Structure formats: structure tokens, C-alpha cells
Amino acid sequence: MxxxxxxxxxxxxxxxxIRNDKIIVGNKGLARLSKEKMRKIENDFGIPVVYSRVFEEISERMGRFVSKxxxxxxxxxxxxxxxxxxxSLALLHLLEPYRRKYGVQIYAVTVDLNINGIRxxxxxxxxxxxxxxxxxxxxIPHKIIAHDGNVVEMSKILSENTKGIEYSPCFSCSMVRRHVLTNYAKNNFESDSNVKIAIGHTLEDNSDTIMANIFKGNIIKALEPIKNFNxxxxxxxxxxxxxxxxxxxxxxxxxxEEKIIKALVECDIEYYKDKDECPYSRHNGDGIRKKSHEVLKSxxxxxxxxxxxxxxxILNSIEHYKQK
Known part of the structure; x- marks a missing residue:
């Protein structure tokens, strides 16, 4: 360390x-780093200092968004x-400096889900x-928590009992994740009111959600940066x-997502292509959400x-109707 x-x-x-095997620069100017200083750190600490312009860009973008x-x-x-x-791996790396900026504590939980027998x-x-x-x-402390409920069966049961609405396994998957994460938080930080659950939703997730709601004829809603759930x-x-x-x-x-992938590659951070293993992911599926993504991509x-x-x-429209 x-x-x-x-x-x-x-x-x-x-x-x-700061990792045990490398240091990644999030903002060269604010970190007060020159090429000479980076070389000196590498020599004196015996650890590579990695500078990626794209990682710096997404770090700065997220920083402004967090402050705003x-x-x-x-x-x-x-x-x-x-x-x-x-x-989620990019989010973990981008949050790490906040331990020194704001004195926050960071924990990570991986939920072991059952997707019709695929885990x-x-x-x-x-x-x-x-x-x-x-x-x-x-x-960063890390825990893997398994849940045996079959998310595909869950979505079928919910769809059968809800008139006119079809729920995808992705919905059940998100519910199980939230169940595991919120219960873990409650059991481990019971007396704390300043516990937050961080999710790696991106620009694409937000715009795809808006378009999917339009195509379904639902109320048009955007993902919120911070939200309290009862x-x-x-x-x-x-x-x-x-x-x-x-x-x-x-x-x-x-x-x-494009910038995230580029930043991780430039920083030599290997990520898990977990979506390839799920038959219901945007990459493999054929639902409204995938079509929304393809429309915007084109x-x-x-x-x-x-x-x-x-x-x-959408945000301007929501604000406009609020003022009426």
C-alpha cells in the first residue's frame, strides 16, 4: 500500500x-503533476503512473456532475x-479518490444471480x-452475495399477475440486486443515515430508458442522479x-460507454464482459430497450x-410542466 x-x-x-499496482491520474492539473513529477513518483515508489486523457475527461465530467x-x-x-x-468497474475507480476528497468509505458488493440456471x-x-x-x-472491501431466486421465473409470474404489462427478466434482476444491496446496507450500517448505493448507469442507460418509455407509451421519465426509495x-x-x-x-x-471502454483500455484495467453471458442483456436480447438503443445509435x-x-x-419539459 x-x-x-x-x-x-x-x-x-x-x-x-490509487491501486497497489498503479496510480491513475484523474486530473493532472489539480493533482499538480508534471511529466517530470510522474517519472519521479515511478522511480521513488516503484509503481507505474498512468495518464489517459480519456480517463481524465470522464473523471472531470463525473466530478462536475457529482458537484452540480x-x-x-x-x-x-x-x-x-x-x-x-x-x-461498474469504471465507477469504482472514479469513486476511489473521493476517499481522500470527501473522506468517504467505499464498499463493493457483487450479486450472484440465478438467470434460469446461468450464474x-x-x-x-x-x-x-x-x-x-x-x-x-x-x-476496497468486497463481498459476493448469492441469491437463488430465478429471475426469469420471477418475471413470468409478475407478468401473468399484472394485466397488460409484460415484465422482462431485467426488471426482476434489478429488483433482486436492490433487495440484496439494500439488505446488506441495512444489516451492516444500521445506524447510519449517510449510506448510499452507487450504480454504474451511463448516458446510454438514461437516453435508452427515455426512448423505451416513449415506445411503450409510458410516462416519460429520466433516471435520477440521486433518489431516495421507500x-x-x-x-x-x-x-x-x-x-x-x-x-x-x-x-x-x-x-x-464509448469513453468508459476507451479509458479502461488505455489504463489497462481488464473488465468482465458479463453481458455476453446473459441471454437477456441488451447485446443478446430483442426487446424494446435494445430497439431504443439501436434507434439512438443510428x-x-x-x-x-x-x-x-x-x-x-425531457428534463426541460418536466421542468416546464412543473412551473405550470
Missing amino acids: IDLKELKKYCNPSYLT NNIISPKDKILVGLSGGKD PWTESNKNVEKIAEHCKNLN ETDVDFNDFKLNLKSCCMIRPMLNVS IEEDVPNIREMVISS
């Missing part, structure tokens, strides 16, 4: 992601839902072992889930910032 006291003599570590929406407060306890995929996040999976290795290098019970007959009250944060809603070729425009239009 790096001696922070010593590192402060060279730079401001509040703008660095008051997403993180000093001394927060942040529980990251960590699948090990590109988004992409079981502890014995080599990819899940790599997730644990990332957490170890970041010195305790609720979800009944799937044989499967009953108790979702505890929680504060959920989505710090990366203004960050694109428009992006001619209008690169279409996703930002969709989100901005």
Missing part, C-alpha cells in the same frame, strides 16, 4: 486513483453494486475472481423480496450528441 503522507510531498492525491447534483457528501458510506462489467457472478467464476482482485488492488415488498408468489429504504446514486449519467452517426439532446429535452 502506498504511503499517502509521502505521496503528498509530490502531488495532491485527491485527484488520483450534490450526489456525494463528506463522510458518506458508498456501497457500489459491482458486476465487474465496464460501467455469471458465481464465486468460482474466473472473471469474478478478477473482480475481487481489482478490489484488493484498490483496497421500503417496499415485491411479491413473486414463491419469491418474495423485501427492498429496504435506500438512497441510490448514479454518478456517471453524463458519461458515455441517429448518433449524423447527430453525435443526440443522447444529450434527448435527455435535455
